[in-house]
Amino acid sequence: MLVVTTPDITPAQLDAIREHVEAAGLRTHVIRGEQRIVVGCIGDDAALVEDGLAAMPGVESVTPVLKPYKLAAREFSAGPTHVRLGSAARPVIVGGDALTVIAGPCSVEGEAMLLETAHAVRAAGAVALRGGAFKPRTSPYAFQGLGREALVMLAEARARTGLPVVTEVMDPRLVELVAEHADVLQIGARNMQNFALLSEVGRVQRPVLLKRGPSATIAELLMAAEYVMAQGNRDVILCERGIKGWDPATRNTFDVAAVPVLKAETHLPVLVDPSHAAGRADLVPALSCAALAAGADGLIIEVHPSPAEARSDGPQSLDLPAFDALMARLRPFAAAAGRTLPAAELAQVAEVAA
Amino acid sequence: MLVVTTPDITPAQLDAIREHVEAAGLRTHVIRGEQRIVVGCIGDDAALVEDGLAAMPGVESVTPVLKPYKLAAREFSAGPTHVRLGSAARPVIVGGDALTVIAGPCSVEGEAMLLETAHAVRAAGAVALRGGAFKPRTSPYAFQGLGREALVMLAEARARTGLPVVTEVMDPRLVELVAEHADVLQIGARNMQNFALLSEVGRVQRPVLLKRGPSATIAELLMAAEYVMAQGNRDVILCERGIKGWDPATRNTFDVAAVPVLKAETHLPVLVDPSHAAGRADLVPALSCAALAAGADGLIIEVHPSPAEARSDGPQSLDLPAFDALMARLRPFAAAAGRTLPAAELAQVAEVAA
Amino acid sequence: MLVVTTPDITPAQLDAIREHVEAAGLRTHVIRGEQRIVVGCIGDDAALVEDGLAAMPGVESVTPVLKPYKLAAREFSAGPTHVRLGSAARPVIVGGDALTVIAGPCSVEGEAMLLETAHAVRAAGAVALRGGAFKPRTSPYAFQGLGREALVMLAEARARTGLPVVTEVMDPRLVELVAEHADVLQIGARNMQNFALLSEVGRVQRPVLLKRGPSATIAELLMAAEYVMAQGNRDVILCERGIKGWDPATRNTFDVAAVPVLKAETHLPVLVDPSHAAGRADLVPALSCAALAAGADGLIIEVHPSPAEARSDGPQSLDLPAFDALMARLRPFAAAAGRTLPAAELAQVAEVAA
Amino acid sequence: MLVVTTPDITPAQLDAIREHVEAAGLRTHVIRGEQRIVVGCIGDDAALVEDGLAAMPGVESVTPVLKPYKLAAREFSAGPTHVRLGSAARPVIVGGDALTVIAGPCSVEGEAMLLETAHAVRAAGAVALRGGAFKPRTSPYAFQGLGREALVMLAEARARTGLPVVTEVMDPRLVELVAEHADVLQIGARNMQNFALLSEVGRVQRPVLLKRGPSATIAELLMAAEYVMAQGNRDVILCERGIKGWDPATRNTFDVAAVPVLKAETHLPVLVDPSHAAGRADLVPALSCAALAAGADGLIIEVHPSPAEARSDGPQSLDLPAFDALMARLRPFAAAAGRTLPAAELAQVAEVAA
Incomplete structure (x- = not known):
């Protein structure tokens, strides 16, 4: 100092x-x-x-001369951290050579739409399923998610497809419940500095997907990870999802430079959420390619069978064919980045076998 | 639409x-x-x-053509809302002609420093006492507040001085406990969109001091108030405390225009926290005067008997003489704004009588 | 370092x-x-x-350990700089005890409207007249100002009212021409780092009103002043006019804290332009009061006889009665700040005598 | 409307x-x-x-219902605009299938360093040379560029290497002079709304490289292009170079989403300047890859033979081996984007033949 x-x-x-x-x-x-x-x-x-x-x-x-984070600092770990999701037998590894694409609807709106989406995204190469059960909504009058019911649907979708399940937890009182049903506990951007919640997810043994807050610096994101890790849970996945900006052309400003900065600062894996960054489905493919090119370990993408019918985030959701096309477009960029993406064909074979 | x-x-x-x-x-x-x-x-x-x-x-x-908030909208109420703090016998009214100055330490660090501060700020004209029991800190290694012990100290300080007590609650599981000891439940800036917490404080009958999030628009602040109000608690006090900015000269950017914008949009009272806005004690007086001139209903200010010994927010805390000087400086601005400030002398007389 | x-x-x-x-x-x-x-x-x-x-x-x-500005630094001058505008016989002093209110239309649209405005703002207590001859407009298809013709009208208005004239210069080739007609050369926010222009106005002997750029830090504003001063022109007046923000409630974010920060950093006078900061006429009074309370040396305000007919900035322009009302509202705040404002009555007497 | x-x-x-x-x-x-x-x-x-x-x-x-730009709007042109740089015999096409990489020093500091850089970047696959003759510097005491002398050196470098030359013009009085020596007139970020300058470069027949201002929306960038085009010069190349942000981890915030937004809105070619976006040489490769993946038509990169000796922008300049490595790293991303990059080997052969 x-x-x-x-x-x-x-x-x-x-x-x-x-x-x-x-x-x-x-x-x-x-x-x-x-x-x-x-x-x-x-x-x-x-x-x-x-x-x-x-x-x-x-x-x-x-x-200050020294960085304020310790457990999250790159020096703390001999190499990149690999976070294992899902079953011990066939885990999904986040942070390894294979890129991780997580996809699914903003909100779980029902069993049929969830299963349809789950099968389709798996066939296209996604390795985990996202879906909101408890939704943080700006308006108290907007759809707040199906709650516990949605957790059961997510578990069912996992049983049917083998995809590990990622869902947001907003309330420290529900961490245990959500951890019973989900494979990954997502901390949403608005809760990145909800320290009661961070401490609580730090005490369970479930990987945590920690989204960067809209006005959080990269250093603050790492300090939020430190909160979780300091409680004993070292399986933290970071996620850049766009920060507060002033150009109305996009919902948020996608800070793609956060990816290489995080790669230099921490051993934790880094995903990108292009859907919230853009707020517009038409921009999702370009931002997804940019994320991989910048060195991201994967993507988390909103996909809905019928975006015009979505109860939340319709404008930024890809429909099923668009997600399929995106995965095809990503493959050469994954290769250019020296990474792999699960092949769509193999995924389909696995589906039949499941 | x-x-x-x-x-x-x-x-x-x-x-x-x-x-x-x-x-x-x-x-x-x-x-x-x-x-x-x-x-x-x-x-x-x-x-x-x-x-x-x-x-x-x-x-x-x-x-959209219509505003998304209803209960918080100015049209919803015939006139400005007056929020009553403290004892039914001698309540403090927030939002009336008299300006409300709330002062006290960032964190409650012990009984002696709290009482010393409480008596001093009351003597200078403050009508309520602030003090953190549970502290949101960027680092998990920083002082997190004295917790329950601090709540007891705050209640004791209220008993000794008659000042209603304002303290932050960060965890929905602690709302009931905090409401037992405190007169006002503060929702910190980082929790402005912690919807689980907003709903919980909406269900108790304690006034809520709701701070604007660092990247929240004014409309989002009003929607957060709507969350609380929709649960039945109509006693919401809004607080501008600086927003995310890019000039390192100040800790945050004090959005003084939020005061008249809120006055035009809502019937709820509006306070300003110049301490967090500035992050520097030397700027607090100028920002306080500006807040009153812009139409704020009062201020919430960090005061510490010895800022250099403070366990949090030392650089932005006023010491006791500086707070006293500030109150004197505010009086002509309060008068210019057509408002009143409790006289320091009367406060001192009351202290003797207490 | x-x-x-x-x-x-x-x-x-x-x-x-x-x-x-x-x-x-x-x-x-x-x-x-x-x-x-x-x-x-x-x-x-x-x-x-x-x-x-x-x-x-x-x-x-x-x-760096030391500040990068030298001539603009407070230490450079024994006391606050007083910038003299207008005639040597009856100059207006900016930066002294008397507050400086400059008012007038965004654009000079014609002789009649300019004279009507000039007389009215003088009667209300303004001590200088603003009016755009060359207008920076986002669109090449929008009204660009009346140019040289407007300069002549401004000089005529000065002759009739005695008010010194402030107008923007955007082109280094026109500095000499504008300096012949105007008393103060305004550098607009978009040109704050137009270094060719800064150097050019630094070489003439006319006070410069330098507006802060929408994304300029306070340190960068002072470095821009340093450019002017380094050429020999020490008569620089700084102006906070709102910075780039992300809340659509206001056109810009009025950084009122810049006023006390500048007062601590520099000996140069500091004005505030509440019209551009707000972008909405209804907010101009509150922001004006806040500016004076924060320690500003004065205001520059857009006033138009018929805002709905204005060719630019109509929504943020006050009409003549609103400006009159604002001046009355400012007086107690000026007094609270220990400053004076020219009395409206005296101004009217002077008008009759002129 | x-x-x-x-x-x-x-x-x-x-x-x-x-x-x-x-x-x-x-x-x-x-x-x-x-x-x-x-x-x-x-x-x-x-x-x-x-x-x-x-x-x-x-x-x-x-x-408003309609977009305010007309000549710059995508609908105005049947297809993407191809801007031709350099000699009529062997022009460089910006906006076609081949990606355009422009490289060179921030400032022209001397003939030897310029030629060394020019040969090296050409050998690595760059197709045009950048170099500052007139430098916009925040401080009047910093190196301002070698001016006219540097223009002569740039023309000489072009003669020796065949690379068209890009250099910034800051002063409308110098547009003619710069146009005599340079192939592309760069408008720097700080001058994006210097309308006198925009109009002046609109009147010459030289391609214009227009950088986005640090606080300019994408719509404002297109309106600035419209200023140039409205004067008759249709050869405008847009450049995203990072916008004002609040995270100190990078000098600016690279708004990679601006690339696909611009591609949707306009027919003009879009380059990216990763050097200014990052402000740190170590991030330049990741941002360059991201830019191409997002659909950019090319890059403009700062390269210096010895960054530690650079008179400006040393920390963000690549040295010659780093630029060579970057070009190799870019090739698979260019291919993934369906674009081509000139081969380094061919470039070297051409050099020998030159």
């Missing part, structure tokens, strides 16, 4: 700063420049994080 | 759009322009909110 | 960094922490600004 | 609105909803753009 002092600092103020830092167990080192004095603080920055150093008289600014 | 269609829409697509809208119980009205056809939808927009109208073939854009 | 190095820096890389810095005439000072080495660079940062230090192997980040 | 009226509109106000619209030559069509009246305006919206319709009593909001 580096403390830049004000031009008019007094010797007594400087002494107080040094004593304050040293009382936290760090050593200090003073550099006297021509116009400013800088105090270098040697030792564990974290000891100083929560205090009022920046509020002391004579302090102009405090700059 | 107005539906603008694509230039190449077919008659069959236009029919399908009209049927879709009419199936929801609305009437349609078609305007044929030189280059585009527009379908006006007459009736309750809300019936169409959750569907896939925008995903239908031939639809270019959908523009 | 502080250089934080990478964890794996080699001794040779460290030596190269030190030699690089020392070759620019600075001294270096090395702090060896437990995980990182920091190189403190002692001397004039500016010598290093334009080089590739941050690109050297082993460098993780470079943090 | 659709006019939504206020709930309390009077019949006289409604009549006035209709008369206002009809006076501009449009027809009106009134839809009476249950709570609001909407006035549809049929005809050329543009006739109403510059007036005060939104300021009329009784108007709540005005929503």
Whole structure:
């Protein structure tokens, strides 16, 4: 940590700063420049994080030198983390050579539409099924999801297709229930800093898909992952889904640079949600290709058998043929990125056998 | 709701759009322009909110005509809502002629510092006490608040000073507990769209101080209030506390225009938190004056007996003399705004009598 | 300047960094922490600004210690700068005790409307007249201003009312022409980093009203002022006019905190343009009051005799009675801020005498 | 254009609105909803753009139906525009099947470094050379470019390598001079709405590379292109280079979605500048791949023989081997996108022959 002092600092103020830092167990080192004095603080920055150093008289600014995340930092792990989803016998690995495409409806609206979607996305090469049971909606008057009933449908769809199931949990009181039915607990963007919820999913043994908040920096996303990991659950999958922007052309601003930045900062796998980033189905293919080209470990995509009938997110949902076409379009980009995508044909064979 | 269609829409697509809208119980009205056809939808927009109208073939854009909030809308109430805090005998009224200044430490760090702060801010003219028991912190390694113990201290401070107590609740499982000890339930900025929590505080009879999320539009803030109100709790106080910005000069960007916009849109009272908006104690006075001049119903300000010793938010906390000076500086602005501020002298007399 | 190095820096890389810095005439000072080495660079940062230090192997980040602006920095001047507008005999002083309200139409649309506005705003207490001759318009098909003809009308309005005239210059080839007719050269927000133009207005002896760019940080605004001042023209007036934001409720986001930040950083006077910040006439009064309360030295406001007939910016223009009402509403806030506003009555007397 | 009226509109106000619209030559069509009246305006919206319709009593909001750009709109052209750079005999085509990679130093710092870079980037497959002669710098004290001298060096580099030359022009007085030496006139991001400059480059017959401003919407970028095209110059190349964002992890936020949005909206070619988007050389390869995957027509990349010695933008410049590696990495992505990249080997042969 580096403390830049004000031009008019007094010797007594400087002494107080040094004593304050040293009382936290760090050593200090003073550099006297021509116009400013800088105090270098040697030792564990974290000891100083929560205090009022920046509020002391004579302090102009405090700059941390070390990253605030530890378990999520790339240095913490010898290599990229592989998160295993689904059955122990035939797990889906997120973060390995094979890209992970997760697809399904925004909301589970019924058993028939869910199964139709599940079979179709599996046939096209998706390896996991998404579907909302509890929906965060801006309006209290909008459809809030089918809740527990939808969890049962998701479990049924998994039984029929073999696809592990990803669904959002919004309430710490429901973590256990959702973990009973789902293979992956999704933390939605609006809950990225819901620390009660992060701690709760940190205490169960289910992979967590953690979406970046609309106004969260990349460092804040990693700190949210740290909350989960600090409770003991190391299976965190990060997801860029577009951040708050000011151009009305898209629903959010897809921060594709977050992918390589995260790859440099952390060992955790990184997915992209192009559907929420764009908010428009016509842009989903281009953003999906860009995500893979930037180094993402996979995608999570909204697919609906009939987007015009969708009870939520219709405009950004692909219909079944469009998803099929997208998967075909992705293959050469996956190859260009040195990654693999499950073949659509093989998936169909597996379906027949299932 | 107005539906603008694509230039190449077919008659069959236009029919399908009209049927879709009419199936929801609305009437349609078609305007044929030189280059585009527009379908006006007459009736309750809300019936169409959750569907896939925008995903239908031939639809270019959908523009709502009516505001999505109802209970929070200004039209819903004959006049400004007055929220009553504290004892029935001597309540504090938020939203009336008298401005409401709430002050206290970011975190409750101990009984002595809390009482010292409470007496000092009351003497200076504050009418309620803030203090964090459960703290949302970006890092899992930072001080998380004293929890239940702090709630007891807050209740004790109220007993000693008569000041109603405002504290944040972050977990729906703790709403009941917090409501037992506190007079106002604060929903923090990061939880503005934590819908499980909003619904839960909507079911208790305690005023709610709802902070605007860092990337929430004003309309989204009002929709969050609607969540609370739709559960039966109409005592919602809104709070602008700075939004996500890109200038590092301040911690957040204080959107002072939100104050008059909210005053035009809703009957609910509007406070401003200049401490989080600025992130720097030296800016708090100017932003406080600006907030009152813009029409705010009051302020919520972080005050600490020794900011350099604070366990959180030290750099943005005022010390006790600075708060006293601020209150003096605010008085002429309160008068200019046609509002009153409790006199510091009277507050001190009351203290002696307490 | 502080250089934080990478964890794996080699001794040779460290030596190269030190030699690089020392070759620019600075001294270096090395702090060896437990995980990182920091190189403190002692001397004039500016010598290093334009080089590739941050690109050297082993460098993780470079943090400047000193502010990049010199002439605009508060330390450069013994006190606040007073900029004098208009005639030497009865100048208007910007930055003194008296607040400066500049008002007038977005565009000069004709002689009659300009004179009507000029007389009315003077009667209400405005001390200078604004009016666009050359208009920056997003569309090439929109009204671009009356150009030279409008300059003549502005000079005529000054002759009739005694009000100094403020108008925008967009083209370095026209600086001389505009300076012949106008008392203040306005640099619009979109041209804040038009360095050819900044240099050109820096070479004439006319006060410059420099608007903050929609995506400019406060530091960048001060660097733009530095461009003008470095050419010899020290009469720069800064203007906050709203920055790029993402809430559609307002045209821009009024960054009221920029006012106290600028007051702390620079000796130059600071005005606020509430009309462009809001984009809506109904918000202009609240934002104007907030600006004065935050410490602004004055306002520049769009006023039109018939906003519905305006050829540009109608929705954000006040009509004449609304401007009159605003001036009355501002007076107690000016007094609360310890400033004065010219009395409307006196202004009217002066008008009769003129 | 659709006019939504206020709930309390009077019949006289409604009549006035209709008369206002009809006076501009449009027809009106009134839809009476249950709570609001909407006035549809049929005809050329543009006739109403510059007036005060939104300021009329009784108007709540005005929503345009048609896009404001005409020459730049996709409908204006039968197919994608191909912009030809350089010699008539062997032109480089931007916007065709072959991707266009433009590379070179941020600033021309001398003849030797320019030629070394030019030969190296040509050998790696670049088809045009970039290099700044006049540099827009935030600080007046930073290196401003070598000016005219650099133009001569660029022309010399073209003569030696056959690469067409791209350089920025910042001053309308210098457009003619720059056009004499350069093959493409670059308009920098900060000048995207410098309308005097846009008009001037619209009057010469040189292709224009128009960079998106840091706070410009995609629609505003297209309107800036419209300014150039309206003067007669139809050879406009658009360039996404990152927009203003709030995450300090990158210099700007690369809005990769702008690529497919622009491809849907306009016939003009679209390049990406990953160097300015990232601000960090290590991210340039990932962003370049993402750009091609999203459908960009090419890239403009900063390359320097020794980034640590660069006088500007060192941290984001690739060195020569890194650029060579990038071109190799791009090839499979180009193929996946169905596009071609000039082969590095062929380029080298051509160099020998030159």
